[in-house]
Amino acid sequence: MRPARALFRRVFVINGLVFAAGTLVLAVSPATVSSPVLLTEVPVLIVGLALILGANALLLRRSLAPLDTLTTLMERVDPLRVGDRLTDSGNGDLTHLIETFNGMLDRLEAERSASSAHALAAQEGERRRIARELHDEIGQSLTVVLLSLKHTLGHAPEELRQELLAVQETVRGSLDEVRQVARRLRPGVLEDLGLHSALSALAGDFAEASGVQVTRDIDPEPPGMSGEVELVLYRIAQEGLTNVARHADATRVWLSLRSARDGGLTLRVTDDGRGGARQDGAGVRGMRERALLIGARLTLDSPPGGGTDVRLVVPARAVTDPAERS
Structure with a gap:
């Protein structure tokens, strides 16, 4: 009826x-x-x-x-x-x-x-393409410039050496920045060495760039998972650290990835900053969309003055059998 x-x-x-x-x-x-x-x-x-x-x-x-x-x-x-x-x-x-x-x-x-899966897959493909072009084209071009400058320094008059050295350092710095951008766009260490090494490298790069101390508690032997789950965990950790650098005004960050008794995983990015995040920005909504891809639940606790705690809980079925995710 x-x-x-x-x-x-x-x-x-x-x-x-x-x-x-x-x-x-x-x-x-x-x-x-x-x-x-x-x-x-x-x-x-x-x-x-x-x-x-x-x-x-x-x-x-x-x-x-x-x-x-x-x-x-x-x-x-x-x-x-x-x-x-x-x-x-x-x-x-x-x-x-x-x-x-x-x-x-x-x-x-x-x-x-x-729809989020299709959009994020296209986004990851575009990231890989841009990272490859940065590394293979711009990176190689800057390397050629450095070699040319090195050759020129050997034949340049003394009055031009200081200027050429300054230019050389500028080009070398630009090359390092291009490589860092390429690594952020395409985490090659994730593909080559796995999630544990990728998260450790991510925390190290963040601490070096921001000056914020990072305490890591990463399970050295997380359960076997698909590349999609690893990429989601890495991207959410990356976005969480980026938000800390941009908005938290924190002095310390805790990054943890622990296995649960039921076979699931819990990823946390916690800081001691000012907190008070009331609305989801583009970064947080992006993290929620990625969490949906693997059937995980993302929560954000941000009391004013009490720091921010981003928690991603991945159920065991998403870790052990990605094909059955809903």
């Missing part, structure tokens, strides 16, 4: 029962109504009407209560925050409506996850 028809039937039956009960009470009670109505009978009529309306309102309120819950859920629903569902409180006529709404949320999350 369709929800509208079921709801109409419920309201009709409730009203019918209330009015039938009121009629029955008037029929068996000693109360009588004269024609015309006497003033002494008016209070009896008012009390009877109030009881009927009160009973009708109470029953309808309880019957339609799930609609208020549904409205509240619709106002706060966000495809990036998974698992928020409406529970059936046993109201049979609204069960189909609740199931339909929850099914719509399931489809929205699945479609969002699929």
Whole structure:
């Protein structure tokens, strides 16, 4: 039965029962109504009407209560925050409506996850292409310039040597920056040495660039996982550290990756900065989208003045069997 028809039937039956009960009470009670109505009978009529309306309102309120819950859920629903569902409180006529709404949320999350997967895959492909061009083209061109400068220094007059040395140092610095950008775009250490080494290198680069002390607690033997899961963990850790450098004004950061007893994983990026992050920026929404790809849950706790704690919980099924992720 369709929800509208079921709801109409419920309201009709409730009203019918209330009015039938009121009629029955008037029929068996000693109360009588004269024609015309006497003033002494008016209070009896008012009390009877109030009881009927009160009973009708109470029953309808309880019957339609799930609609208020549904409205509240619709106002706060966000495809990036998974698992928020409406529970059936046993109201049979609204069960189909609740199931339909929850099914719509399931489809929205699945479609969002699929579209995010395509977008992030394209993004990673573009990152690899840019990193390759930086390394193979710009990096090699700068290397050629350095070699040419080195050759020129051997034949340059003394009055030009200092200027050429300054230019050489500038080019060498530019070459180092290009290589760092290429490493951030394409974490070759992740592909070559694995997640543990990649996270350690990431923390070391962050500490060197920002001057913020990083305490690492990385499981040396995390459970076997797919390249997609490793990349998501690395990118979320990378974005978390980037946010610390940009916004936290922190003096210390804790980066941890630990295995859970059930076979899952927990990644945390915690700082002692100012906290107070109230809304998800582009970086945090990007982390949530990546978490959806592997069926993980990302939470962010950022009390004012209490630092920020970014936590990614990866369930065991996503770690051990990526093909069964939802």
